[in-house]
Amino acid sequence: MEEKKCVLCQRTQYEVPLIEMVYKGKSLNICPQHIPVLIHEPQKLATILPDAENFGAG
DSSP states (O other): OOOOBBTTTOOBTTTSOOEEEEETTEEEEEOGGGHHHHHHOGGGGTTTSTTGGGSOOO
16 A cells, blocks of 8 residues: 655655645645645646646646
């Protein structure tokens, strides 16, 4: 079983709470500290999430 980690900071579920998200059929996790990046600066996730630069900032 793969250990769950935040897609940005790589902290594990044993270090911080993680929120699961599904994108293009793939399950990913993000910690609460990085939710603002997902909402306001999705282009910073472009190397992790294909087409993230096209999400548009919230």
